[in-house]
Amino acid sequence: MSMTDTLIETPADVQQMNMIQAINSAMDVMMDRDPTVVVMGEDVGFFGGVFRATAGLQAKHGKNRVFDTPITECGIIGVAVGMGAYGLRPVPEIQFADYIYPALDQLVSEAARLRYRSAGEFIAPMTVRSPFGGGIFGGQTHSQSPEGIFTHCSGIKTVIPSTPYDAKGLLIAAIEDNDPTIFFEPKRIYNGPFDGHYDTPAKSWAGHADAQVPAGYYRIPLGKARIAREGQALTILCYGTMVHVVENTVAAHGVDAEIIDLRSLVPLDIDTIEESVRKTGRCLIVHEATRTSGFGAELLAQVQERCFYHLEAPIERVTGFDTPYPHSLEWAYFPGPVRIREAINKIMKD
């Protein structure tokens, strides 16, 4: 697909939105444009979702297209596979990414493999939305970042936005995409960007440039990263909540880092990564997910394979620890400003 960032709306249609509103708007726009789009999940109908992401959609588009489901993630995704085979374009919500495991067989063995095993006779054009990540005192069952499980599986795309503008444009692209897509929403930044300092008052998206969102249709192509900050000293690869934590840490630290918001892990924008690391010669990878076999390991391998002779220092990773996500010790687990700063210092020392 050759897609560009196409703004169809005039600037007058641009509105201030938080990430929830942007995601809601993406589904609303797509349900207006495409009668085959259906939204389903636990509590998504009349109530509008536990995070309000589907608020108002059932009232506007009807119960045949926006409906509550039984509490069985296996059933939700299995039903979405069948609806896709019929010709619908389902957008199921898994209430928390931590609840996605019962659906794993339907996602990995069915949705992700259907096109391949039927040689294109049947496809699963679903977009699975799910809030993920920590920073909200959710404990180990409301904080996980399981993106690495899906990037490891062939046949499924994994997309993670970091701003309201990106959330809407990427979600529209994911819904229009004919392959199954996991769309992980960083719930810590639903209502405002997070600088990593949990003990300071939470910010809202009000006034943020990336919270200016067109009311209508636009799309951001899957597989195209965003350079969140241009710089010369080192490259920092990150996505979701960590983009904001990294931005603030870099600003506070006064280092001239190039910050790349990956947006999409599969497909990955390897060209942007390679170009940046070849320029800076240093690379730091930051994600909230556990370290071993995390997506950072793949990024590290790719950078090593492609940029080895341009590197001035070993590639570093700042990640969640290989423990369950703790409750009271959340801020010791979270890869926050202290750990990011230490890693930057280590890389820049060489």
Place this chain on the structure above:
Amino acid sequence: MSDPIGSGVTEGQAGRNLPPLRLHVPEPPARPGESADFTHFDIPAADAAPRPDETAQPGDMRDLAYGLVRVLDEDGAAVGAWNPKLPPETHLRMLRYMALTRAFDARMFRAQRQGKTSFYMKSTGEEAVSIGAALALARDDMCFPSYRQQGILLARDWPLVDMMNQIYSNTGDRLKGRQLPIMYSAREAGFFSISGNLTTQYPQAVGWAMASAARGDTRIAATWCGEGSTAEGDFHSACTFASVYRAPVIMNVVNNQWAISSFSGFAGAEATTFAARAVGYGIAGLRVDGNDILAVYAATRWAADRARANGGPTLIEHFTYRVEGHSTSDDPTAYRSAEESSLWPLGDPIARLKAHCITLGIWDEDRHAAMDKELAELVRDAAREAEKNGILGHGLHHPMESMFEDVFEEMPWHLKEQQQQMLDEWKAAGL
């Protein structure tokens, strides 16, 4: 008392006047070398089951989940309220499709033994389950089968050569050699891509049916699984969804008594019937003599009419027997009594319909023998045709680079890179 596993439990129990707990691990009635005994089977008379109206409330027809819907009696007569009273030509079509399925299975099983493919699964003894259902459904109703419903494709007149190309994974295989043999996919025949992971098709069928209902369509869905895999969570998720949204779907449980080497007791058959699973979900449940094709047809037609009238889902247990091994990969004489299939009290589905047709005066032994001979030749000729496209492991397969196609709609860079690397490596190796 000694405590060999050191749990401390026996010590703690000392002085407590309670019986020790016992774990029940089911055991089939007969193992190899033992005599099969089906005298304990409670087989109701062929005309015993009442036939409720298609609009009946599930709660008013619960007995049917514990009884047995039958039509053909012991004398080969069609009796009772479920008799579909089909015209003679339909009987003969049923007979022919069942015999074709058996002939196809025989040929392909032999092809596997001859090393022409890796795997095969026969449906011997269960032909009525697929053929009866396929003929009772509309041609455009959507089927989400398990791996032993090849009869559906045959009853929908899908080309034998196409099925065999898939079994041989050859250059003519529309699925490009990607799937284990018999994991067909035939969208034009309303036949969903078969998964090797069990019962995943159940919620998918319900989802298809929900979509059909939500769009105001008139087509319904049907799905099949074995009794063993009713234990999967997908089965129960599907039943819940089907019940909640009153989906126009027929959920078939083929109770052929054996899940590889595990008898039906490991799926709960000692405690209740599989049709009785419907009771807890408030779904209409029917338990049917799966070796009686007229009963299978009648039950499927009842469920289809019910679904089309927005009466919701039906769960049908087809009580049958898996005459052969699970697949070409297991030897059933290693885990069950060799006598079982010959003593199966509900007989053989082809023999029973044949006897009925002879009783009706529309068929005879000579014509049956001639049909079997003709079908064997038909299947043989198709196999020869398919083998021109290659057999597994003899080089006639789709090109190597096709491995990377259809993972996504458009091939992303990392797959292109891996594809090129593979080709370069083979080229460098001089292959």
